[in-house]
Amino acid sequence: MARIFKVWGNLKKYLEKEKLMSISNFLVMGITFLLLGLFIDTIVLSQTALRYLEDQAQITIFFKDSYTEDQILALKKNIEDDSRIASVTYVSKEEALRIFKEINKDEPVLLESISSSILPASLEIKAKNISNLDSLANEYKAKDGVEEVRFYKDVVQRFASVSRGVYIVGFVLVVIFFIISYSVIISALRTSINSRGKELEIMKLVGASDSYIKGPFIYEGVFFSIISSIAAAIMILLLGVGMDKLGIFSKGFSVGFIPGFFINPIIFSIVLAFVLILSGFILGYFGSSAAVKKYLKY
Amino acid sequence: MSQIEFSNVTKEYIPGIKVLENVSFSVNNEEFVFIVGPSGAGKSTIVCLLIGEEKPTEGDIKFNGESVLEIPREEMSSLRRKIGVVFQDYKLLDSKTVYDNVAVALEVVDSEKEEMNNIIPNILSLVGLSKQKDSYPRQLSGGEKQRAAIARALAHEPDVLVADEATGMIDPDSTDGVVEILEKINSLGTTVIMCTHDERIVNKLKKRVIRIEKGKIISDKEGGKYRG
Numbered sequence: 001m002a003r004i005f006k007v008w009g010n011l012k013k014y015l016e017k018e019k020l021m022s023i024s025n026f027l028v029m030g031i032t033f034l035l036l037g038l039f040i041d042t043i044v045l046s047q048t049a050l051r052y053l054e055d056q057a058q059i060t061i062f063f064k065d066s067y068t069e070d071q072i073l074a075l076k077k078n079i080e081d082d083s084r085i086a087s088v089t090y091v092s093k094e095e096a097l098r099i100f101k102e103i104n105k106d107e108p109v110l111l112e113s114i115s116s117s118i119l120p121a122s123l124e125i126k127a128k129n130i131s132n133l134d135s136l137a138n139e140y141k142a143k144d145g146v147e148e149v150r151f152y153k154d155v156v157q158r159f160a161s162v163s164r165g166v167y168i169v170g171f172v173l174v175v176i177f178f179i180i181s182y183s184v185i186i187s188a189l190r191t192s193i194n195s196r197g198k199e200l201e202i203m204k205l206v207g208a209s210d211s212y213i214k215g216p217f218i219y220e221g222v223f224f225s226i227i228s229s230i231a232a233a234i235m236i237l238l239l240g241v242g243m244d245k246l247g248i249f250s251k252g253f254s255v256g257f258i259p260g261f262f263i264n265p266i267i268f269s270i271v272l273a274f275v276l277i278l279s280g281f282i283l284g285y286f287g288s289s290a291a292v293k294k295y296l297k298y
Numbered sequence: 299m300s301q302i303e304f305s306n307v308t309k310e311y312i313p314g315i316k317v318l319e320n321v322s323f324s325v326n327n328e329e330f331v332f333i334v335g336p337s338g339a340g341k342s343t344i345v346c347l348l349i350g351e352e353k354p355t356e357g358d359i360k361f362n363g364e365s366v367l368e369i370p371r372e373e374m375s376s377l378r379r380k381i382g383v384v385f386q387d388y389k390l391l392d393s394k395t396v397y398d399n400v401a402v403a404l405e406v407v408d409s410e411k412e413e414m415n416n417i418i419p420n421i422l423s424l425v426g427l428s429k430q431k432d433s434y435p436r437q438l439s440g441g442e443k444q445r446a447a448i449a450r451a452l453a454h455e456p457d458v459l460v461a462d463e464a465t466g467m468i469d470p471d472s473t474d475g476v477v478e479i480l481e482k483i484n485s486l487g488t489t490v491i492m493c494t495h496d497e498r499i500v501n502k503l504k505k506r507v508i509r510i511e512k513g514k515i516i517s518d519k520e521g522g523k524y525r526g
Contacts, residue, residue, distance in 0.1 A: 017393075202389050205349075207379035207454060208406035209372065 007219045014220065021192055025224045026231075028188045029280075032181045033225075033232035037276050039177050041239065043170035044253050044268065050163045051254035051262075054130045055086075057159060059137050059151040062120040067145030069121065075143065076123055084132045089124040096122065120147055131160050178279070185283045189221045190291040200295040210296050214289065221288025222281060229280025233273035240269020299363050300324035301457065301489055302348065307357035309343050309513075317343050318513045321357070325491060327457075330484045332500050333493045335510040341493035344510075345462045349381050350374050362457070379407070382451030382459045386466040388443040390435040396422065396446045397431040403453035421449045425479050441472025448479060458489040465496055473499060 015022045063072055072090060079088050091099070096119040104110055125140075127133050133156050141149045193200070203213050243249075243265040252262035263271075302325040309318040318340045325331050333341050346352040347359055350366050359366040361377065369377055390399050397418055404414050422428045425445040435443055444464055451459055461480060465473040477492075477499050484490040494500065500507055509517045 198389065199391060202391065202402060203406055204375075205378065205383060205389065206403035206406055206450060207375045207377075209375040212375075212406050 007216060010216055011220055011223060018192070018195070021195065022224075025188050025192060026228050029185055029225050029228035030231045032184045033229045033276050033280060034235055036177055036181050036279070037232050037236040037272055038239075040174055040272060040275075041236065043166075043174060044255060046166055047163070047170065048249050048252075048254040048262075050159070050166055052249065052251075054159050054163060055126060057126070057130045057133060057152070057156045059125045059127070059133055059140065059149060061123045061125065061140050061143075061146055062148045062150070063122065063145050064147045065117075065120070067121075071145060072121055072123065075145075079123065079125060084127055084129070084136065086126045086128045088126075091122045091124060093117065093119050093121050096120070130156050130163075181279070182283055182287060185221075185225060185287040186291050189217075189224070189284075189288045192220070192224075193217055193288070193291050193295070197295065200292070204295065213296060214292050217292045218285060218288045221291070222284040225280040225284030225287065226277065229276045233276045236276065237266075237269045237273050240265045240272070243269075300360075301327045301329075301362060302491075303358075303360040304344070304347075305358045305360070307347065307354045307359060309340075309347060309352065310355045316355075316513050318347075318354075321510070321513070321515055323508055323515060323518060325458075325489060328484065328487055328489055330481070330490045330503070330505045331492070332503075332505055332507045333491060333510060334495060334497075334500055334507055335516075336495055339510045340513040341510060342462055343513075345383060345460050345491075345493060348460065349378055349383060375406075379454040380457045382448075382454065382456035384444065384447040384451050384459070384461050384464045386463040388435070388447045388467075390443060390446055390450075392435050395432050395434055396427055396438070396449070399435070399446055400450045400453055403450050407454075417453065418449075421452050424452070424482070425449045426475075439472060440468035441475050444468055444472070444476050445479060448476070448483075452483065452488075456488065458491065459483055461490070461492045461494075463493055463495075465494060465499065470498070477503065 069092065076088050076090055079085055093116040097114065097116040100114060100119060101111055125136065127136055133151055134153060137149045137151050137153075140146060200213055249262075249265070252264045253268045255261065255263050255268065304321050304323050307318055307321045308316055310316055321340070321344070333344060335341055343352065347354055348361070348366070350369065353367060361381070366377065391402065394402070400418050400421060401414050404417065409417075419428065419431075422431050425448050427442060427445050427449060430438060430442060430446075433442075435446070438446065444467075447464075448459070448461075459480070461476075464480075465476055468476065473496065480490050480492060481503070492499075504521045506518070506520045508515060
């Protein structure tokens with residue numbers, strides 16, 4: 001306990017003595033953590049946007065006129081039981097006509113010549129993972145009563161590859177940004193430690209142990225980075241609350257590469273805030289250890 | 299058994315360039331030894347090797363019969379408490395008073411306040427700085443700063459006190475004062491090794507002189523003279 005008071009006393013003295021250096025440390029680290037948080041947010045938002053677009057990708061199965069509504073509904077039930085399928089919507093001939101009329105309401109001549117009998121009934125199928133659409137389409141082509149199976153293969157494949165690309169590039173960028181953050185934090189802590197290089201040299205000279213020399217600098221590094229990361233985490237939390245209130249993504253944020261997995265923006269922001277604070281602790285601990293290392297070289 | 303023993307020590311900071319070459323000497327308990335030689339001769343390297351700040355390229359260094367090279371890293375700090383060192387540039391903390399500068403040495407071993415209050419006044423009295431205990435380094439003369447550095451080096455009651463060009467930045471009168479203190483410390487039982495190129499003090503004290511040039515020991519004489 002006495003040691004904690006001593007460490008806190010020394011830290012307080014340092015903060016009072018080196019106000020400018022302390023403020024600059026807080027700012028540099030705080031901005032770095034905030035950028036890290038915003039960067040992760042941006043990656044997740046872009047992934048979420050892609051996932052929402054992916055969800056619009058579907059297969060449409062058009063049926064022959066001879067295939068009855070009961071047969072189509074039986075097939076619908078079978079398809080719904082497939083674990084790869086997210087949703088199946090039945091569009092009857094009448095519903096197809098209504099949609100057609102809605103789309104072409106400004107073309108009265110065209111509408112006069114159309115009746116529900118010439119429009120095919122269909123099933124609109126959305127898969128949980130768009131990479132399955134191609135194989136599903138091939139399966140449905142072979143089913144009885146199927147006139148045509150349509151899906152925009154090129155568009156879907158492009159979406160799938162863009163989505164995968166965003167995920168991989170995003171992950172790599174987050175790792176790179178994490179390394180950049182680590183370097184920025186080491187530099188900030190090293191500047192502060194270098195300003196007390198003489199003190200360290202003297203401590204070593206008079207027989208201080210490595211742990212005695214390292215201790216205060218590690219506490220200091222952890223203190224700076226934890227406080228900075230907490231400040232950044234609060235901003236990220238507020239942003240998450242804002243996103244939730246705006247309700248841009250009704251299903252929530254898509255995280256990772258798990259199809260169909262969505263998380264509420266506030267919960268995501270709480271997790272991200274926790275990750276930032278944990279990163280603050282880790283970066284502060286290892287950053288200050290690395291920064292003080294050169295003074296402990298024998 | 300010698301207190302300090304250098305056996306065929308060679309040191310290269312850059313491969314192929316020998317700062318010390320095959321240096322061997324020993325120092326006995328309570329001895330007062332001068333290590334003399336021009337700048338760059340290798341005197342400070344001997345100090346760095348002795349306190350484990352550097353490792354020799356070849357050879358061995360023993361302190362109280364134990365090889366310095368074999369001391370584990372975590373025990374190196376206790377070696378440094380047995381060997382007090384003072385440097386030409388004093389290495390005092392400008393933001394601390396004389397008392398607090400000495401206290402730094404005791405704080406690193408978590409000494410209690412009471413213990414410090416018993417030890418520090420005695421050391422300051424020994425080096426003649428009792429009146430200046432609340433002064434900051436900027437308020438002291440060169441000689442006084444060096445005496446404060448000596449006081450800090452004595453805080454752990456070391457077996458050996460090494461003065462590396464300790465009088466290099468002070469005037470002759472202050473130099474005499476510092477040397478007088480070193481003699482007093484030696485008479486109380488602490489081994490003193492003084493690295494210098496000041497022929498005046500070497501010739502005045504008539505102690506053992508190890509002369510080193512270009513990394514090699516040229517002579518090692520009791521009561522030797524030195525012409526720099």
